[in-house]
Amino acid sequence: MSSTSENTIELHGFNNLTKSLSFNMYDICYTKTKEEREAYIEYIDEEYSAERLTKILKAVTDIIGAHVLNVAQQDYVPQGASVTYLISEGPIVEVPTESFEESPGPLPESVVMQLDKSHITVHTYPEYHPSEGISTFRADIDVSTCGEISPLKALNYLIHSFDTDIMTIDYRVRGFTRDKEGKKLYIDHDISSIQNYIPEEVQDEYDMIDVNIYQAHTFHTKCKIKEFDLDQYLFGYTKDSLTHEEAKEIAERIQKEIDEIYYGKNIDI
Known part of the structure; x- marks a missing residue:
């Protein structure tokens, strides 16, 4: 059986829709010297x-109710890390109706739902600008599930797990399943925007842009932090130790870096 927000649909076989969430986050830092850069990366x-x-x-x-089959993890030299979880269907319990609504998921209390074979991966990419004193940390998380539950229910927890200036979030539903009469079902839940899975208090902190292709069940949201406090981007000291001109120049560099990543293009000033 496959539940939706409105009714219950009896399927032919099992729900084999594949739902993929890609969560991409960036943290920006100003590192003036080689020592600062190395300390930030460390x-x-x-x-x-x-x-x-x-x-x-x-x-x-735990949030999506999966059973872990295998874990591979690796710290890289000189920097970065990767983790891959191979997961399978977890215990099946009564599925709460609200799980199919466009609403943020839990933090991080266990919500057990039907899930078929799938995987979760994360890769990190610390890097630095060759001349501008900017260091950037990027993390890419992919949650791919088959079955009834949407991986979007894990998004709220992922956002709270990282200190992020910019987020790029993609959600895609692929494949199809069939009802008892053989009719294909290409999506099994209503969705109008990824933003509906992000709590209001988090939405208030970011400027957000949606680029959605509803006919292809493809959803894209970009988020950029609204408030800019230079102290949050200095590693090991505060703006009080800078001259007004230095603080202004550093702030402009950081804001340019944030805008370039957010809009996906180089910006000439």
């Missing part, structure tokens, strides 16, 4: 080590 590698990322993905599996 901090990121420690804060988002393979061990910490594994714990984050384990919480995601």
